[in-house]
Amino acid sequence: MKTFFDTMAAALARLQQPRVLVIGDLILDEHIEGDVERISREAPVPIVEERLRHLTPGGAANTIYNLAKLGAQTTAMGVTGRDSAGSDLVQLLQQAGVETSGVLAVGEVPTTTKTRISAQSRQSVMQQVLRLDRLPRGPLNPETLATLNAAIEAQVALADVVIVSDYGQGVVVPELIETVRAAVKSHDKIWIVDSQEDLRLFHGASLLTPNKPEAENNLGYRIHDEATLARAGETLLAETGAEALLITRGDEGMSLFQIQGPNASVPALNRAAVFDVTGAGDTVVATLALAAGSGCDWIEAMQLANLAASIVIRRYGCSTTTPAEMQETLQQMQRKEAPHAE
Numbered sequence: 266m267k268t269f270f271d272t273m274a275a276a277l278a279r280l281q282q283p284r285v286l287v288i289g290d291l292i293l294d295e296h297i298e299g300d301v302e303r304i305s306r307e308a309p310v311p312i313v314e315e316r317l318r319h320l321t322p323g324g325a326a327n328t329i330y331n332l333a334k335l336g337a338q339t340t341a342m343g344v345t346g347r348d349s350a351g352s353d354l355v356q357l358l359q360q361a362g363v364e365t366s367g368v369l370a371v372g373e374v375p376t377t378t379k380t381r382i383s384a385q386s387r388q389s390v391m392q393q394v395l396r397l398d399r400l401p402r403g404p405l406n407p408e409t410l411a412t413l414n415a416a417i418e419a420q421v422a423l424a425d426v427v428i429v430s431d432y433g434q435g436v437v438v439p440e441l442i443e444t445v446r447a448a449v450k451s452h453d454k455i456w457i458v459d460s461q462e463d464l465r466l467f468h469g470a471s472l473l474t475p476n477k478p479e480a481e482n483n484l485g486y487r488i489h490d491e492a493t494l495a496r497a498g499e500t501l502l503a504e505t506g507a508e509a510l511l512i513t514r515g516d517e518g519m520s521l522f523q524i525q526g527p528n529a530s531v532p533a534l535n536r537a538a539v540f541d542v543t544g545a546g547d548t549v550v551a552t553l554a555l556a557a558g559s560g561c562d563w564i565e566a567m568q569l570a571n572l573a574a575s576i577v578i579r580r581y582g583c584s585t586t587t588p589a590e591m592q593e594t595l596q597q598m599q600r601k602e603a604p605h606a607e
């Protein structure tokens with residue numbers, strides 16, 4: 266009998282290096298750690314002496330980074346500010362092998378940056394003291410949007426899979442969505458949408474990947490049992506005209522709904538080893554694109570995405586995995602399941 270492990274092993278063996286285009290909100294995550302020895306005389310606040318500064322790609326940039334580490338040929342499209350955060354972010358992506366010529370450095374917004382400052386004093390453990398966000402205060406200039414739009418058609422034609430990664434930071438506006446929709450339809454490409462905004466804007470996508478709260482916001486009711494989950498899947502598929510919908514449900518795993526083909530759910534793997542779930546959704550989207558671009562169906566893609574998520578949630582910060590590591594993890598799971606089998 267074909268087991269769950271056999272399906273996953275077969276899907277893993279099929280993975281290739283598809284060309285994936287990611288259009289969306291690029292974010293830089295900055296982590297600063299330091300020591301506190303003194304309280305300031307200017308205000309009753311601790312003075313943090315910086316010891317370590319660590320930068321990681323966030324938002325769409327995390328999906329892009331995950332794709333590159335998974336072995337996809339990845340092209341990034343989006344904007345940064347004309348600032349050091351922007352050049353740091355582009356450099357991180359380039360070091361991972363990402364094609365970044367579609368990333369525009371623009372004057373009207375800063376690079377979206379989320380800074381976590383953590384500190385410890387002599388007798389305390391490290392803890393977060395402050396989170397500082399630098400966000401766009403206004404829309405992108407019409408010229409910036411026109412430049413992005415003009416590049417989309419040619420980039421979509423070159424890709425096997427197109428991802429729109431919308432973190433509500435101003436890149437994924439209706440006009441851009443229209444351009445992407447027209448291009449993916451005319452070139453018959455797989456179109457995956459990961460959006461924190463209104464999913465109805467992305468009518469006709471191949472796959473939508475809301476997490477449970479995002480699905481609930483779109484529906485206006487809570488998903489709290491099998492019946493509401495099934496209704497959510499049906500309603501969202503109907504209202505968005507998507508071919509498939511994957512609701513990621515945190516520690517409850519994920520559920521796939523399809524127009525053609527069966528619905529399916531998988532439980533979260535590795536729940537005991539959870540350390541940090543930040544960015545797991547980005548890993549899921551990246552793995553789905555890699556799998557779909559390698560010829561897997563959505564059920565196989567979901568199985569692989571679930572496996573990849575179970576690996577990155579064991580690590581601190583937004584994190585990535587590789588097909589080799591997924592292979593290794595699958596084998597470990599198999600050994601645990603059947604310790605006496607050969």
Ligand SMILES: Nc1ncnc2c1ncn2[C@@H]1O[C@H](COP(=O)(O)OP(=O)(O)OP(=O)(O)O)[C@@H](O)[C@H]1O
Nearest residue numbers: 476513514515516518533542543544545546547574
């Ligand atoms: N506590 C957990 N235990 C086990 N697996 C988890 C847990 N949280 C998340 N996962 C795995 O990660 C997947 C994606 O998580 P989630 O639904 O939280 O996405 P998300 O909210 O979009 O994440 P993010 O936006 O932080 O990237 C889940 O479907 C599951 O496979």
Ligand SMILES: [Mg+2]
Nearest residue numbers: 459476546547
């Ligand atoms: Mg998400």
